[in-house]
Amino acid sequence: MTTRLRKTVVLVGMMGAGKTAIGTALARTLGVPFIDSDDEIEKAANRSVAEIFARDGEAFFRQKESQVLERLLAGPPCVLSTGGGAFLAPANREAIARAGVAVWLKADLELLWQRVRHKTTRPLLRTENPKETLRTLLEARTPAYSKAEVTVEARADYSIDEMTQKVIGA
Ligand code: S3P
Secondary structure, eight states: OOOOOSSEEEEEOOTTSOHHHHHHHHHHHHTSOEEEHHHHHHHHHTSOHHHHHHHHOHHHHHHHHHHHHHHHHTSSOOEEEOOTTTTTSHHHHHHHHHHEEEEEEEOOHHHHHHHHTTOOOOGGGOSSSHHHHHHHHHHHHHHHHTTSSEEEEOOTTSOHHHHHHHHHHO
16 A cells, blocks of 8 residues: 555554564555654664763663654654654654654553563663663653654554554544
8 A cells, every 4th residue: 555644653652662663564555665763863863872871871871762753753754763762852742743653552551561672772771670670761751742742552462563553544
């Protein structure tokens, strides 16, 4: 299916919410490119997100993230998956609202934890108790994510196709 997408669909939400998997399927269904902001940050910096956090710190990463978002939002409409912290900065939210439609993939702690527990590359979860860290981040970030134009509930028993259809139908 090829659609003439007027605005970029920007997937926001926690690590493990399924932004990459659903974004990939959604872009294929809509016939538009899929872009992952973390991948773009890595390409621009020529190192991994984990390396950027370790060498330059989170503040530097957030700066790069905002720049990459601005650039991608100025381009042709696509499906854009963002890192879990991208929707927190008001300036990023405003940039997204101007050029896109923010879709929050809302998942509960248990689902997020099941998805991220074996993935050790996420710098923010390299803590003594990563599940507690995830809980704290989820609670702190929920008010910001709630500002997304569209909310789609992610559930363990929904397939990627079902989720994709829910995003399209929202
Ligand atoms: C982050 C989530 C990561 C990545 C970075 C910071 C966050 O992206 O941007 O590690 O602040 O939640 P994913 O949400 O794709 O894992």
